[in-house]
Amino acid sequence: MFSFIKSKQTEFTQAVQRRIHPRQRTRLRPAKLANLNNEFICDCSIRDISDGGLRILLNQDTDLPNEFYVFDVVHRNVSEVELCWRKELDAGVQFVVPPANIRHFSNTGLQRLAQRLYAMDD
Structure with a gap:
């Protein structure tokens, strides 16, 4: 009768066991995504x-x-990440290069992400 509850508990337990580091909520901080060629993907x-x-x-x-x-x-940080999972609009990523302040990057493409309005070339 309550098998759906048991399956949800099992899914949750499996997810917690896969997680190595504890998560902290961020109150939906805004971010921008760019590919490794510095092309804007989305907000x-x-x-x-x-x-x-x-x-x-x-x-x-x-x-x-x-x-x-x-x-x-x-926080004006940039990190290089690898996609681990995706479900609709949610995605989980792991750090390839941990977050560092944008001022430490000489890459002009990444510097453009820090501008208020990010323009794409035609």
Whole structure:
């Protein structure tokens, strides 16, 4: 009769066991995504953060590459991440290169992510 509850508990237990680092909620911090060629992908929100990665909420349904950059608008950090899972607009990523302040990057493409309005070339 309550088999659906047991299956949800099992799914939750499995997810917790896979998680190495505890997550912290972020109150949906704004972020921007760019591919490794510095091309803008989309805006998103950071839902959770841990020492190992992020859970992001995309603003639109778009394809994500295997690896890409995440720019945290509030803390002005950039990290290179690898996509671990995706469910509709939610995605989980792990850090390939942990977050570092944008000022440490000489890459002009990444520097453009920090501008208020990110323009794409035609």
